[in-house]
Amino acid sequence: MVMFLFLVIALAVVVAAVTLAVVGGGEGATGPLPEVAPERLDDSLPPDRPLGRADVESLRFPLAPRGYRMADVDDALGRLGAELAERDARIADLESALAGAQAAAHVRLDKPGQGDQR
DSSP states (O other): OHHHHHHHHHHHHHHHHHHHHHHOTTOTTTOSSOOOOOOOOOOOSOSSSOOOHHHHHHOOOOEETTEEOHHHHHHHHHHHHHHHHHHHHHHHHHHHHHHHHHHHHHHHHHSOOGGGOO
């Protein structure tokens, strides 16, 4: 019984020592580990021009405790999505203009000139 009581007390002392070592044991106001500001995304996406392949490939997100910061990833994906939507709209406009120009050219080629009917 004495041996069991000794082991329980020794275990309590070890747990207390580990807890004090991790928490800091009252050293200073903030403990032994200094507070570090969280990493923020150094936005390397150019604001003054459309994004290119190299811009997307060079984009790196800072790590957070559970992976990446969702706000940084959401901002980057939102910017990429907006630019892709803008490019899709521009491509659709250009394809529509091209189809209209090709249709007008075919109408002019198929329609005989009025001076040729005599």
